[in-house]
Amino acid sequence: MLGKRDMELLYSSVTVRSATSDATHDPDPSNQDDVHYASVVPRKVRNPRNAESSAVTASGTDEEVQYTSVQHHCDKVVEKTEEDEVQYTTTGCTPDLRMSLTVSLLFLLFISGVFAQDGWSVYYNSKSICALKESNVTMGCTYSCPSGHSVQKAFWTKYWIRGAEPPDLLDDPEYRGRVQYLGDKFNYCTLRLSDVTEKDQRKYYFRFLTDQPGGKYQGAGGVDLSVTDLQVEVPERVIEGDKVTLTCKTTCSLTVRPTFSWYRNGHNLSSSKDQLHLQSVSREDAGRYRCAVRGQNSSEVTLNKLHSPEVTLNVRYGPKSISVSISPSGEIVEGSSLTLTCSSDANPPVEYNWFKGTSLVAKGETYTMNKISSVDSGEYKCRSSNGYIEKHSEALTLSVLYPPKSISVSISPSGEIVEGSSVTLTCSSDANPPVQKFAWFKKLNKGTLQKSTSQIYSISYISSADSGEYRCMATNTQGSRYSEYKSLTVLYAPKKALVSISETAEDSSATLTCSSDANPPVQNYTWFKEGGSSPVGSGHSYSALQSASYYCVAQNEHRSQRSAAVTVTVKAELSMILYVVVGLGLCVVAVFIAITLLIWYKVKKKKRTMEEDDHQNVDPNAKDDTYTALDPMSRSSDDVYSTLAAINNKR
Known part of the structure; x- marks a missing residue:
């Protein structure tokens, strides 16, 4: 029985209401007569066992109380349960409201002893259960009824209905095959619910019926079932090097504390808590994560192995590799x-x-x-x-491979090249791979002449014969190409100086021409007469007026060269000499004839004189030898001249 102090705590305030305002709160409509309700608000329940008999349970720090309403039909008492307050009703004994209230208050004090022994009660082991999806949930409870009552039916329901009998959970199609009543018809009222889903979230109540009229009772408050799944919570923005915590979360606090498992990309990680800590996260930590709970049993929840959906941990990092x-x-x-x-x-x-x-x-x-x-x-x-x-x-x-290109020839030294010096010709080209073979060519009047097969063509003692146009050919694996021709000019002193003779039409003089091979060309020509030391002329040509031997000296900036002497005979001069000789001869002949005639005249004259003188003395038959000796047709001029002289001497 409850003590005085317990009763003071249990019934610390009383509220009186009119029956007409809340008559529908009676779960049994057959008992709705003229009633009055007395509401008792409890403060605290000391003894849990007494609380059980009074259908009182605790939840958190605020105790939740199941209250009992009692209806009196004068000769019988029937207990009813309600959700919010304790209601005590009396019916049919007196029409006087005040008398009914007084009786109710007195009865309220009286029945405290009755509850402890013969009261109706349902005690739920847990007022709320948080379970994972696909797990099995056991809702444990105990109940009692007054003596003299025999339980005919005990069942669980998900409804709190007034005025009608709620349906048995076993008959609900949504629960068929998943619900099992593990209690009996005496004290235990445990329910087993398998493979719970989010649709199963609600309150569940235990109700039992006895063999006595009006003997029915439903435990108030019920068991509040919450069903949750696993979700991995990851930070939205993760940068390499950050400290990251992943949390395996549920929407409610699980009744059974499970053992967790973590997976990345399907591989198990060494962590058994609901949080996974990643120190200094790297790109290797990026991937798909999920958490799971291991299979575990308890009195209320049996956990099957359950996985959360995969979530991706996106680790941001700069470019690598x-x-x-x-x-x-x-x-x-x-x-x-x-x-x-x-x-x-x-x-x-x-x-x-x-x-x-x-x-x-x-x-x-x-x-x-x-x-x-x-x-x-x-x-x-x-x-x-x-x-x-x-x-x-x-x-x-x-590296792009290509045949030789930009092929050119360079000459060293780059200045004047004098005969007798050394000269190097180099073939340059752009090619990939590098040129493997070179060839040198010198242009001739008829075709070309190959001179060398190396990149450098050297002439150790160059001569005028090496002057000309040169080019090279470069060859690699991609092909062959030629350079443009490059001129090589060799400077040298005059050589092969020659004098040629040409006569004038009047044959009064001879033109001498000096020719020479030289580079640069001959700048000065000087003419000399053989045996003389002084020049007789200059220039490329010289007109010789006298017959003699002449030579030329050709000179450029390097040296000079003398030609061979040539003899010149001027024909006009010979004719003149001949004319002079002939003229002199004619003059001598004329003088001779004149002298001869003169002498002949004188001789003839003398002869006449002598004939005249000797006509008498001379033999007329003597032969005249004088005229015979002077006969120019039979004697030479010298004989004539000697004869005349002899004759003259005789005189």
Whole structure:
């Protein structure tokens, strides 16, 4: 029985209400007569056993109380349960309201002893249960009824209904095959619910019926079932190096404290708590995470192994492992096409920029070059950035293969080349791979003459014969190309100086011409007469008026050379001499004839004189020898001259 102090605590306030205002609160309509309700608000229950008999249970710090309403039909007492307050009713004994209230208050004090022994009660082991989806839940409870009552039916229901009998949970299609009543018809009223889902979230009540009229009772308050699943909570923004905590959460506090498991990308991690701590998170920690609870049994909840949905931990980090690949691989030949591809590991994805040396040439993950040429050779890098960090790849050297080009010939020394010096000709070209073979050619009047097969063509003692046009040919694996011709000019002193003679039409003089091979050409020609020391003329040509031997001296800036002497005979001079000789001869003949005639005249005259003188003395038959001796037709002029002299001497 309750003591005085307990009763004071249990019934610390009383509220009187009219029956007409809340008559519908009676769960049994057959008992709704003229009633009055007395509401008792409890403060605290000391003894749990007494609380059980009074259908009182605690939840948290505020105790929740199940109250009992009693109806008196004068000769019988029937207990009813309600959700909110204790109501004591008396009916049919007196129409006087005040008398009924007085009787009710007195009876209220009286029945405290009755509850402890013969009261109706339902005690739920737990007022609330939080279970995981797909787990099995056991709702334990005990109950009692007054003596003299025999329980006919005991069942669980999910409804609190007044004025009608609530349905048995076993008959509910939603629970068919998942619900099992484990109690009896005496004291235990345990319920087993399997594979709970979120639809099963609600309050569940135990109710029993006895064999006595009006003997029915439903435990107030019920068991509040919450069903939750597992959810992994991850931070929205994670940067490499951060400290990160992942939490396996439920929407309610689980009745059974489970053992957790963590998985990343399907692989089990070494953690058994509801939180997974990642110290200094890295990109390797990124992935799909889920948590799970291991199978576990308790008196109220049996946990099957349950997994949460996977969530992705997105770790942001700057570009790493940047590399450049080239396609197609192998040799790159001029005129072909190729593609450079930049790849890196970064989150979020990066933007790419391509550089040749320090110049930006393209943007994007790939850089394609069509009809590649030698100018595309060089070092290429890609720069990747994603807002967190910026990095460059290692340099990729692009080597384009092409045949020789820009082939040229250079001459050393670069200034004047004098005969007798040394000269080097060098063949230069741009080629990849480098030129493997060279060939030198000198242009001739008829075709070319191959001179050498090396890059350098050397002439140790150059002569005028080496002057001419030279070119080279360069050859590598990609082909052969020729250079333009390069002129080689050798400077040398005059050589092969020769004098040629040409006569004038009147044959009064001879023209002498001096020719010589020289580079630069002869600047001065000087003419000399054989045997003389002084020049007789200058210039390329000289007119000789006298017959003699002449030679020329040819001179340029390097040296001079003398030609061989040539003899010149002037024909006009010979004719004149002949004329003079003939003239003199004629003059002598004329003088001789004149003298002869004179002498003849004188001789004839003398002869006449002598004939006249000797006509008498001379033999007329004597022969005249004088005239015979002077006969010019039979004697020479000298004989004539001697005869005349002899005659003259005789005189």
